[in-house]
Amino acid sequence: MSNRLFQNVIYQMHEAIDRKIGIIDDTSVIVACSDVSLVGSINDEVRLANLTTNELFTFEGFTYKPVEEGVHIEYAVFVEGEDEYAVRFANILAVSISNIKEYYDEKYNKGNFIKNVILDNILPGDIYLKARELRFNADVSRVCMLIRITSPVDISVFDVLQNLFPDKTKDFVININENDIALVKEIHHGTESKDLEKLARSIVDTLSGEFYIHCAIGIGTSVNGIKELARSFKEAQVALEVGKVFDTEKTIVRYDNLGIARLIYQLPTTLCEMFLREVFKKGSIESLDQETLFTIQKFFENNLNVSKTSRKLFVHRNTLVYRLEKIKKLTGLDLREFDHAIVFKVALMVKKYLMANPVKY
Numbered sequence: 001m002s003n004r005l006f007q008n009v010i011y012q013m014h015e016a017i018d019r020k021i022g023i024i025d026d027t028s029v030i031v032a033c034s035d036v037s038l039v040g041s042i043n044d045e046v047r048l049a050n051l052t053t054n055e056l057f058t059f060e061g062f063t064y065k066p067v068e069e070g071v072h073i074e075y076a077v078f079v080e081g082e083d084e085y086a087v088r089f090a091n092i093l094a095v096s097i098s099n100i101k102e103y104y105d106e107k108y109n110k111g112n113f114i115k116n117v118i119l120d121n122i123l124p125g126d127i128y129l130k131a132r133e134l135r136f137n138a139d140v141s142r143v144c145m146l147i148r149i150t151s152p153v154d155i156s157v158f159d160v161l162q163n164l165f166p167d168k169t170k171d172f173v174i175n176i177n178e179n180d181i182a183l184v185k186e187i188h189h190g191t192e193s194k195d196l197e198k199l200a201r202s203i204v205d206t207l208s209g210e211f212y213i214h215c216a217i218g219i220g221t222s223v224n225g226i227k228e229l230a231r232s233f234k235e236a237q238v239a240l241e242v243g244k245v246f247d248t249e250k251t252i253v254r255y256d257n258l259g260i261a262r263l264i265y266q267l268p269t270t271l272c273e274m275f276l277r278e279v280f281k282k283g284s285i286e287s288l289d290q291e292t293l294f295t296i297q298k299f300f301e302n303n304l305n306v307s308k309t310s311r312k313l314f315v316h317r318n319t320l321v322y323r324l325e326k327i328k329k330l331t332g333l334d335l336r337e338f339d340h341a342i343v344f345k346v347a348l349m350v351k352k353y354l355m356a357n358p359v360k361y
């Protein structure tokens with residue numbers, strides 16, 4: 001927040017409060033004061049970082065009142081004196097500064113600006129105008145990650161993530177809803193997808209290992225220019241939803257690694273149902289039991305290799321061939337033929353997609 005705005009408030013309040021008043025920040029620097037000579041000086045004896053509450057306290061003839069900032073106290077006001085009037089003035093001044101700061105942050109805060117960008121709440125033509133107003137670097141590479149909390153929590157995950165990414169000029173942690181938190185991360189040119197996945201893995205491991213919080217993370221593609229951030233955010237949303245449908249065991253899903261699942265996710269359900277009817281003309285996919293479906297899954301995992309699959313399943317090669325013949329008889333598709341295998345694989349994914357009925361963005 002602009003210290004000039006703080007100083008203007010202190011000047012105006014000093015006309016009504018005939019005492020020395022001012023504001024000190026969490027680095028013990030006096031950022032505004034009715035005695036201009038004190039502005040910029042450091043009072044190491046007053047350490048806001050050590051405070052656990054926003055209660056009043058007195059020190060060396062001054063009354064201090066922290067400005068409410070939730071978990072972290074950034075500022076405190078101070079009034080000369082330790083009497084009843086000093087307490088009253090400090091409370092009034094703290095409320096005034098808190099309200100002004102809230103208004104300022106709403107209008108000028110970069111985090112709020114980024115939130116409006118990724119949620120498409122700002123007109124494209126206004127994005128660069130606002131970025132210049134905030135002195136925001138609009139042309140660096142960034143990526144959006146969407147962190148979805150999947151377990152009950154007793155602490156503020158938002159605060160944990162802010163502590164993991166403390167550089168508020170480059171990285172932005174944004175509350176989307178009760179369970180979703182977005183991370184807009186500035187990245188270096190040439191950062192690869194595997195590096196982003198490694199970063200996401202560190203977030204998952206920290207939340208689960210230190211705080212017993214389970215989460216899933218969707219990663220959008222990296223973008224150049226602030227106008228593209230909304231696309232990266234939507235990609236992260238799609239990555240989570242597609243991963244929830246097609247690969248429920250994964251906690252980290254990259255949009256650029258979704259493959260054919262992304263294509264199926266974008267298809268109308270009526271088209272998917274028509275495709276299934278055409279593929280399984282001879283018999284329904286429901287006629288395949290769990291053992292047969294498990295055999296098919298292993299056959300695909302082993303690249304349609306009969307010998308390798310039989311070893312993995314601990315069955316004789318002829319037993320596997322018999323099962324594949326049975327599948328061919330039921331469905332009309334011979335999984336040993338590449339084209340038939342592709343059709344069957346896609347059909348299984350389409351079936352899973354229809355059963356999941358995912359939410360689309």
